[in-house]
Amino acid sequence: MKFRKPAENKNTTNELFKEVNKCKPEELHNLLHKIEIEIEKSEVKDEDLLSAKRIITSRIASMRSKNL
Numbered sequence: 001m002k003f004r005k006p007a008e009n010k011n012t013t014n015e016l017f018k019e020v021n022k023c024k025p026e027e028l029h030n031l032l033h034k035i036e037i038e039i040e041k042s043e044v045k046d047e048d049l050l051s052a053k054r055i056i057t058s059r060i061a062s063m064r065s066k067n068l
Contacts, residue, residue, distance in 0.1 A: 013048040016035075016048065016049070016052050017048075017052060019031065020052050020055050020056060023056070025059075025063055028056055028059055028060050028063075029060070031056060032053065032056045032057065032060070035049055035052050035053050035056065036053065039053065
C-alpha cells in the first residue's frame with residue numbers, strides 16, 4: 001500500500017525537477033553530486049530523487065555521445 005507524501009516533500013520534489021530541467025550542461029555534475037548526497041541522507045527510498053538522478057545521468061551520457 002502506498003501512502004501519500006507530505007506536502008512539503010512534494011514542493012521540494014517539484015523544485016528539484018524544475019532545477020534539473022533548467023540546469024545548464026556545465027552544472028549537471030554538481031547537481032548530480034547534490035542529488036547523490038540527498039539520496040544517501042534519505043532514510044527511505046525516494047523515487048523522485050532516483051528519477052532526478054536518472055534524468056541527469058541520461059543528459060550527461062547524451063552530451064558525451066554527441067561529443068564523440
